[in-house]
Amino acid sequence: MRSPGLLARTALTALHTGAGRARTAQTRTGRTMTGRTGTGRARAALAAASALALLAAGACGSGRPFASILDQATLVVGVKPDQPGLGMKVGEGRYEGFDVDVATEVARRIGVPRVRFVTVLSSNRQDFLQSGKVGMVVATYSITPVNRSKVTFAGPYYVAHQDTLIRAEDKAEIDNVRDLKGRRLCQAAGSNSWRRVREERQIAVELVPAATYGECLAKLRDGTVDAVSTDDLILAGFSARAGSALSIVNAPFTDERLGIGLRKGDLDGCEAVNRALTAMYQDGTAEKLLKKWFGGSGLALTFTVPQFEGCA
Amino acid sequence: MTPVPVNQTPAAPGAVSAPGTAPPPHRAPVPSAPPPAPGAARSAPAPAGTAGAPPRPGPSRLRSVPGRVLAVTGGTVIALTLLFGALSSSFQTVGDGLDVIGHDAGPQVVATADLYFALSDMDTQVATVLLIGDEHGLGKGRQRALDVYERRRSDAGRAVLQASALAGGDPAERRTVQAVLDGLGRYERLAARAMLLDEQAGHAAGPPPGPVLGLYRQATDLMRLELLPMAYNLTLESGTVVRRAHEEQSSALRTGQVLVAGAGVLALGGLAGLQVFLARRFRRVFNPALLVATAIAGTYTLTGFTVLGNEAGVLDTAKRDGFDSVLTLARARAVGNSMHGDQSRYLLDPERADTYEQTYLDKSQSVLYAPSGNLTAYYKAVDAGVEAYPAEDVFLGLIGQEAARARLPGSEAAVSEVLRRYREFQRGDRLMRAASPRAAVEELVGPVETRFGAYDAALVELAGLHRTAFDRAVRSGEEQVAELWFLLPVAMVSTAVLIVAGVWPRLSEYR
Numbered sequence: 001m002r003s004p005g006l007l008a009r010t011a012l013t014a015l016h017t018g019a020g021r022a023r024t025a026q027t028r029t030g031r032t033m034t035g036r037t038g039t040g041r042a043r044a045a046l047a048a049a050s051a052l053a054l055l056a057a058g059a060c061g062s063g064r065p066f067a068s069i070l071d072q073a074t075l076v077v078g079v080k081p082d083q084p085g086l087g088m089k090v091g092e093g094r095y096e097g098f099d100v101d102v103a104t105e106v107a108r109r110i111g112v113p114r115v116r117f118v119t120v121l122s123s124n125r126q127d128f129l130q131s132g133k134v135g136m137v138v139a140t141y142s143i144t145p146v147n148r149s150k151v152t153f154a155g156p157y158y159v160a161h162q163d164t165l166i167r168a169e170d171k172a173e174i175d176n177v178r179d180l181k182g183r184r185l186c187q188a189a190g191s192n193s194w195r196r197v198r199e200e201r202q203i204a205v206e207l208v209p210a211a212t213y214g215e216c217l218a219k220l221r222d223g224t225v226d227a228v229s230t231d232d233l234i235l236a237g238f239s240a241r242a243g244s245a246l247s248i249v250n251a252p253f254t255d256e257r258l259g260i261g262l263r264k265g266d267l268d269g270c271e272a273v274n275r276a277l278t279a280m281y282q283d284g285t286a287e288k289l290l291k292k293w294f295g296g297s298g299l300a301l302t303f304t305v306p307q308f309e310g311c312a
Numbered sequence: 313m314t315p316v317p318v319n320q321t322p323a324a325p326g327a328v329s330a331p332g333t334a335p336p337p338h339r340a341p342v343p344s345a346p347p348p349a350p351g352a353a354r355s356a357p358a359p360a361g362t363a364g365a366p367p368r369p370g371p372s373r374l375r376s377v378p379g380r381v382l383a384v385t386g387g388t389v390i391a392l393t394l395l396f397g398a399l400s401s402s403f404q405t406v407g408d409g410l411d412v413i414g415h416d417a418g419p420q421v422v423a424t425a426d427l428y429f430a431l432s433d434m435d436t437q438v439a440t441v442l443l444i445g446d447e448h449g450l451g452k453g454r455q456r457a458l459d460v461y462e463r464r465r466s467d468a469g470r471a472v473l474q475a476s477a478l479a480g481g482d483p484a485e486r487r488t489v490q491a492v493l494d495g496l497g498r499y500e501r502l503a504a505r506a507m508l509l510d511e512q513a514g515h516a517a518g519p520p521p522g523p524v525l526g527l528y529r530q531a532t533d534l535m536r537l538e539l540l541p542m543a544y545n546l547t548l549e550s551g552t553v554v555r556r557a558h559e560e561q562s563s564a565l566r567t568g569q570v571l572v573a574g575a576g577v578l579a580l581g582g583l584a585g586l587q588v589f590l591a592r593r594f595r596r597v598f599n600p601a602l603l604v605a606t607a608i609a610g611t612y613t614l615t616g617f618t619v620l621g622n623e624a625g626v627l628d629t630a631k632r633d634g635f636d637s638v639l640t641l642a643r644a645r646a647v648g649n650s651m652h653g654d655q656s657r658y659l660l661d662p663e664r665a666d667t668y669e670q671t672y673l674d675k676s677q678s679v680l681y682a683p684s685g686n687l688t689a690y691y692k693a694v695d696a697g698v699e700a701y702p703a704e705d706v707f708l709g710l711i712g713q714e715a716a717r718a719r720l721p722g723s724e725a726a727v728s729e730v731l732r733r734y735r736e737f738q739r740g741d742r743l744m745r746a747a748s749p750r751a752a753v754e755e756l757v758g759p760v761e762t763r764f765g766a767y768d769a770a771l772v773e774l775a776g777l778h779r780t781a782f783d784r785a786v787r788s789g790e791e792q793v794a795e796l797w798f799l800l801p802v803a804m805v806s807t808a809v810l811i812v813a814g815v816w817p818r819l820s821e822y823r
Contacts, residue, residue, distance in 0.1 A: 145681045145708060159537075161667070177666065199685035200670060253666040255674065271552045275484065278545065282487050304491075307541030310548050310643065 069135040069262060069269040075112040077103045078120030078134035078261075082214035085237025085293045086140055089119060098233070098293040102157050103138040105285060106260065109276035110269070121212060122190030126150055129263050136269075137261035140231055142192060143309050152266050153259035154273035156306045158290075160231035161252030162196055165239060167220065168247045174227070176251035177201060183226040184208050186216035193230040196254050213238070220246065231256050236297035259309060270311035281305035377593060378822050384589060385815050388582030389808075392609060395575035396804050399616045402568030403797050406623045406789065409561035413630050414786035417550040417557075418638070420478040424550065425642035427471035427492070428543040430464045432649040435535040437461040438503045439656035442528055443753055445515040451757025461503075468496060475546060485549060488542050495539045502531035517753045519662055529664075532657060536650070544646060551639050558631050562624060569620045576613025583609060586815070594818055601814035605807045612803055619792055626789035633720060634782025641775040644679050644710035645768065651675035652764045655741065659752055672741075680734060681709035691742050698735040701728060714774070720781055726774040733767040740764075 069075055079099050080087035087099040095117045107115045120128055120139050128134045129151055140160070143153045166174050173179060177197060185205040187194045189212070197203050208225045210216045217238050219225045228235070232252060239246050260277075262269050280286045287303040294301060440457040448454040472493050479485035506527035513521050520528070583606040590599050651672055658668040673687050682693030697706045702724055705716050711730060718724040740763045744755040 145677050146683075149708065195685060196670070200673065200687075201666065202686060254670045255667065267555065271555075274545075274548070274552075278484055278488070282484065302537050304538040305541055305545065307544045308548055310551070 068266050069112065070110060070272055072112065072135055074114040074116055075107050075136060076116050076118055076134045077107070078125055078128055078137040078139055079103065079117050080121070080139045081119040082212050083140065083234050083237055084241050085297075086233060087138075088237075093117065097237075098289060099138040099140065101289045101292070102280075102286075103136065103260075105280055105289070106138075106157075106273055106276045107136075109279060110272040122188060123211075124190075125261060129261055132263065135263070136273075139261075140234060141259050141261045143257040143259040144192060147259075147261075148309070148312070150264060152262045152264050152270050152311060153309050154262060154270040154311065155259045155277055155308065156257035157260055157277055157286075158233070158258050159302065159306045160233045160256040160258055162193060162229060162254040162256055163232040163235055163252045164227050164229040164249040165217075165220065165235045165246055166227050166249060167223075168245055170226065171247050174249055176249060177229065177253050178203060180205050180227050180229070182206075184224070186210050186213075186219055186225040186228045188213050188216055188230070191230065197229050201253070217242070217246075231258070232299055233258075233294060236294050236299055240297060257306065257309065267311045274308050274311065277308075278305055378819055381586070381589070381815060381819060384582060384586050385811065388579055388586060389811065391575050391579035391582055392807060395572060395579050395609065395613060395616075396800065398568050398571035398575055399612065399796075400800055402565060402572065402616075402620050403793050403800070405561050405564045405568065406620075406627070406793050407797075409557060409627050410630070410786050410789050410793075412557040413554055413627070413635055414783075414790075416478065416480075417554045418635060418782065418786075420475065420550040420553075421547055421635070421639050421642055423471055423474040423478055424543055424546040425646055427468060427475055428540060428547065428646040429649055430468035430471055431492075431496070431535060431539055431543055432646065432653055434461055434464045434468065434499070434503070435532055436649065436653035436656055437464065438507065438528065438531065439653060439660050440757060441507055442510050442520045442524060443517065443656055443660050444757065445510070445517050445520065447517045450517055450754065451761065458507075465500065472496065479546075485546060488546055492539055492542050495534060495542075499531055499534050499539065502527055502534065506531055516750075518749055519660055525661060529661070540646075540650060544643075547639070547642060547646070551636075554631065554635055554639075558627060561627060565620055565624045565627070569617055569624075572613060572616045572620060576609065576617070579609050580606060580613065590814075590818055594821070599814045601810045605810035605814065608803050608807050608810070612800075615796065619796055622792060623789055626785055626792070630782055630785035630789065634778055634785055637714060637717075637778035638775055638782060640710050640714055641771060641778065644714075645771050645775070647675050647679055647710065648764075648768065648771070651679065655744065655756060655760060658745075659749070659756060669745075676738070677709060679709055680707050680711045680731075682707060687742075687745070691738055694735055694738050698731045701731055711771075720777055723774065723777055726770070726777055730767065730770045730774055733763065733770045737763040737767045 079095050079097070081089035081095070083097065083099075086097040087095055088097050090096050093116070100117065103117070104115060118134060120134060120137055122139075125134075125137045125139055125141060126147070129137055137151075138157070141147070141151075141153075143156055147153070164174070164177055164180065178201070180197060181203050183205055185194055185197060185207055187207040187209045189209065191213070194205075194207060198205055198207065205227075208219065210219060210225075213228065213230065213234060216225065216228045220228050221242070228238075232248070235248050239248055260273055262273070277286075281304060286305075290301045290303065437457045437460050441454055441461070444450045444454045444457065472489060476486070476489045476493075479489050506524055509527060510520050510524045513524055515521060519525065583602060587599055587602050587606070590602070591597060654668045654672040654675065658665050658672065661668070669687065673690060676690060677684075680694065680697075682690060682697050684690040684693045697704075700706065701715065702718075705712075707715055711727075711734070715727045715731065718727045737760070740755065740760040744752050744760050747755050
């Protein structure tokens, strides 16, 4: 009684493994069956059977509407080119920073054979994901309800806190974000950080637009703006480079959930990335990477896995 | 030449009675076929062809008749084997699917959500105790907060044990549960020290002195940054397990249905062909045994096909109306509780007040999203949106999602109730933040807490609705499978016996 069930079960399993690869499944089934048969009309019957199998395999294949990052031979990852400590371009196609290390580690753990990094900016990362130019974005991408409606977020891989960077000579006058009232705040294109100050906290700041945080930093140095307010991880990288000329206020006033952006609907990829992140925190890899990039900054780092957003 | 098929004849019935060894009779006639009678031999392995083949008299006839009977029988038996195999394997799949959803991940969601709730509420109660200070009678009182804290502590312990049992063999989940258990011990020590120090300090209602606050910060950071995320991720992981299982099983069921239909048609064709062939060849109108076998195979093909279709529906319902909603509402409840805790922490820790206000807004937005840049705008958007529901559904977020797919009988009313009470709660929050520090504490431990309780209860009620739907779907799925599953071996044995009974006497005429 057991063997017939087992036989059919093996056949079924053969079909299932073919999900998404209908053609392979069909050829495999066809070959197995033809191997056993004789001639003539029997062959016709078996052709019918394999047509059946093809039908079934086709039905299985419809489960995944488009390629997940799990299926890609080369995963293209978007990172920032100008954020020291997080994502910094150091040569043609070469980047370094915490985001880059996290992406590399995640790619290895979800079993992607090759990774290629490209530059994304806050202003174009969503388009790049939607158009498929990149499969994954690890670029201090905040998980917000609005972003979530366009992008599937794995993670967060870290919860940063918004803080403020000022010139060292202003240190006496600015103790927290509320002291920015009436001052000029840099507004980097595509980033939401300024909203936290002006809309959420309703602090009357004058906004000065800039293309990137790199440009914000230049403006802060030359006095065109008085403050740059964004994630403490970003600020830590900048202030480490600027030496003593710039200073972090050290009054964090938000939680920023930094997510790994995936194309909307890539739930298989999202769940796999979350499992990889969990493992990275459990085995201490995340702690090692955080210490490597931000250990010297004096920031209070968290070494346990963040609360995930849930794949949707 | 003649002895070849005769030698094979006795072997064949043996093969027929044991379906597992079916291939030999099918293959056997082939080598003997080519030389003498190519026409007869070619039609032999093809079950469908026999019915139409005219009986041609000749010297090879006696030799080829048993061969043909055996070949058709063999083909039929293979098709039947495939039919019953596909049925049993599909039923197994359904059983596994219901097991994962109903008895593994389903309870795991509940257990881990309970864990989150208990942990989060522990921290909220500690904040309340510290906020009340030595004005013990404020609101529902210090003692009540302490009692609730104790109760949550034991709830959390129980939920950890349950989550650990359900985590089973998954090493990552087991490590997480273990980490929560370790952290819980540390949290309790920190909380106890903070509350003791607070009692000794004896301050008026409001923010406690620095050292107390320092200890509480350690405690709440441990809770919010380490333990709660782990508990929450365990809940999410159950969702992942169910989604994957569901996807696999749905496609397995579709394949199973196609196979059952295909194998069923082949088997019925074979049985009919056999019937016709025997009737013509041996001049008997009916072969009762084969008729009954045909009836059984037909019934099983038809009911099997239908039941598998139903089961796909059952699995869908159990997942969509049951499990997904239960999971979403469990998450809404978890986030909601920690949002309520942020209210206490906002009043308790002036230095971090900005952060707690922002996380409050963030969490409110993830529970019920309404476009708005700050709390004032959010209150307004919630007011307007709840007013317009259900005519207009403007919300996103966890509850918004549930509002949009309110499908069960009574769920729209339940969602309305949740939304109304949520609006009341947010109105209370506005009053609390507008009040003077002292009045704000009174607002928090009085009306805000009551309104939160009412909102939470409505949420639990809505979740209960889905939980019932879920349990019902799982149970009905299991019952349907159990009935067919129970009869399947009987059908297999009886068909085998009937085929042998129908064919054997005819074959023995050739001895």
